[in-house]
Amino acid sequence: MAYSEKVIDHYQHPRNVGSFGTSKDVAARRDIGVGIVGAPECGDVMQLQLRISEEGIIEEAKFKCFGCGSAIASSSLATEWIKGKSIEEALTIRNTQIVEELSLPPVKIHCSVLAEDSIRSAIADFQKKNGIVTATAETNAAAH
Amino acid sequence: MALKLPIYMDNAATTRTDPRVVEAMLPYFTEKFGNAASRNHVFGWDAEDGIEIAREQAASLIGASSKEVIWTSGSTESNNLAIKGAARMYAKSPEGTKNRGHIITCVIEHKAVLDPCKRLEREGFDITWITPAPDGIVTRQMIADAIRSDTILVSIMWVNNEIGTINEVPEIGKLCHEKGIIFHTDATQWVGKMPTDVERDCIDLMSWSSHKIYGPKGVGALFVRRRSPRVRLEALIDGGGHERGMRSGTLNVTGIVGFGKACELCKEGMDADRERLFSLKQKLERELSSRLEVVQVNGHADRRVPHICNISFGYVEGESLLMGIKDIACSSGSACTSASLEPSYVLKNLGIGDELAHSSLRLSIGRWTTEAEIDYAIQAIEKSVEHLRTLSPLWDLFKEGIDVSKIEWQAH
Numbered sequence A: 001m002a003y004s005e006k007v008i009d010h011y012q013h014p015r016n017v018g019s020f021g022t023s024k025d026v027a028a029r030r031d032i033g034v035g036i037v038g039a040p041e042c043g044d045v046m047q048l049q050l051r052i053s054e055e056g057i058i059e060e061a062k063f064k065c066f067g068c069g070s071a072i073a074s075s076s077l078a079t080e081w082i083k084g085k086s087i088e089e090a091l092t093i094r095n096t097q098i099v100e101e102l103s104l105p106p107v108k109i110h111c112s113v114l115a116e117d118s119i120r121s122a123i124a125d126f127q128k129k130n131g132i133v134t135a136t137a138e139t140n141a142a143a144h
Numbered sequence B: 001m002a003l004k005l006p007i008y009m010d011n012a013a014t015t016r017t018d019p020r021v022v023e024a025m026l027p028y029f030t031e032k033f034g035n036a037a038s039r040n041h042v043f044g045w046d047a048e049d050g051i052e053i054a055r056e057q058a059a060s061l062i063g064a065s066s067k068e069v070i071w072t073s074g075s076t077e078s079n080n081l082a083i084k085g086a087a088r089m090y091a092k093s094p095e096g097t098k099n100r101g102h103i104i105t106c107v108i109e110h111k112a113v114l115d116p117c118k119r120l121e122r123e124g125f126d127i128t129w130i131t132p133a134p135d136g137i138v139t140r141q142m143i144a145d146a147i148r149s150d151t152i153l154v155s156i157m158w159v160n161n162e163i164g165t166i167n168e169v170p171e172i173g174k175l176c177h178e179k180g181i182i183f184h185t186d187a188t189q190w191v192g193k194m195p196t197d198v199e200r201d202c203i204d205l206m207s208w209s210s211h212k213i214y215g216p217k218g219v220g221a222l223f224v225r226r227r228s229p230r231v232r233l234e235a236l237i238d239g240g241g242h243e244r245g246m247r248s249g250t251l252n253v254t255g256i257v258g259f260g261k262a263c264e265l266c267k268e269g270m271d272a273d274r275e276r277l278f279s280l281k282q283k284l285e286r287e288l289s290s291r292l293e294v295v296q297v298n299g300h301a302d303r304r305v306p307h308i309c310n311i312s313f314g315y316v317e318g319e320s321l322l323m324g325i326k327d328i329a330c331s332s333g334s335a336c337t338s339a340s341l342e343p344s345y346v347l348k349n350l351g352i353g354d355e356l357a358h359s360s361l362r363l364s365i366g367r368w369t370t371e372a373e374i375d376y377a378i379q380a381i382e383k384s385v386e387h388l389r390t391l392s393p394l395w396d397l398f399k400e401g402i403d404v405s406k407i408e409w410q411a412h
């Protein structure tokens, strides 16, 4: 399969790789939302960690991804897009925009879905930790 | 010597045709182009001579008589002819009935054996599907335990094409001969690379293929034993009665001539090739296992052919690994279940951990693989695995001492 130049670029030079500490550390921090989606036996696990200000602005985003090149590129791109955005703005990002930006073929659409899911799941985690109940968080939980 | 990229390390899928083979084939396209079945002119005789020389060359590689070699289009066809042909010939009851006979095979065979067996299952035959232990070896004992009074056929591959493990073929053959059961082996990854003697190894039916041994594609052979016992097969392709009625159709003269030459070359160079490939493979496995953590060479530690190396890298996904080593042509039977590549059914059936199965590479080397290419591959794989581990959340969990298999994942 031929990969688009953008996928190759993100694969070779992924943006915002990393985490804010061990899984224990981040679980204890209320300013960080953690989203982990996928499963090893499906061949993909995406982890997104967001550091969110009290005003609800995503100040930093870090990802790790076990998955194909398209999944790595999708998550790398997602971190670029959501940095500096408000929670509400971040939640408007759709996987179809990722598909378009990275020119993903049909078999790779679910890799972009994973990226969208990880954004939702990280934000939901942040909101849960901070006792914020929103309509989005509710529907989000139901979707899984 | 400068390294030329990309590097070919997928010799278990197919091989480059040896230029000496091409040379031998050329006259049969434009000069000796006759139909080998044309009995009344020199064009036909020349073609037939070419075929018969090739038959001698093929027979001599496996210790058979030339009359025991049937030409086919490749191992897929040879396996189909052997399995369906023998089952239908030796069936205990006619078409449309049940309990037509018992067949033993194993779950890590090539699809070209699995699918004919599944068809026979639908046609009223009983199949025992053996699952080997995680080392991948099918043993004589496993077959002995599965044999019944109505067993008519055992089909066990000599070498597994994904992990390169060597089954106990001569032992199984001997057992089958003692019990009067027909024994077929898919020897596609064995013949030409390792010494073969159908008498000593007690084989009744054996498939092998030209394009895996530096010959052209689309040609193969089936060894069909003629004496003690004389094995009979029901043909799959009816027509002009070529190949003793077992496989009709005008012979692929050029292909067969090339295949014959390829057999001859393999016989001549076998010992030297084997030694060389063995040391290259040793280096590859040794270096990767020592430079990287959580590496597993799949299959039995020693009972493996020198040209196939199957290796898993923990917490790294296979397709992304292939992308990182794009200058190395090899295969990974594994990636995300929902995408184009599927996890390997061979590794799965052997119970090799899913997250490991997701990151296996099969590197298969051949006649033209050089040490410089091996060194390049070692470095490229090392670099790519390390890069991907810096990205892998599973690697972090592993490093934190968390057992990834014990986490409850939200599969999507």
Ligand SMILES: Cc1ncc(COP(=O)(O)O)c(C=O)c1O
Pocket: B012, B013, B073, B074, B075, B076, B077, B110, B112, B157, B159, B160, B161, B186, B188, B189, B209, B210, B219, B220
């Ligand atoms: C073990 C085994 N059996 C059968 C085949 C099929 O061979 P062919 O391509 O000649 O039909 C292959 C190769 O893919 C193989 O490795």
Ligand code: FES
Pocket: A043, A044, A067, A068, A069, A070, A071, A107, A108, A110, A111, B335, B336, B337, B338, B339, B340
């Ligand atoms: S993560 Fe499944 S193919 Fe990309």
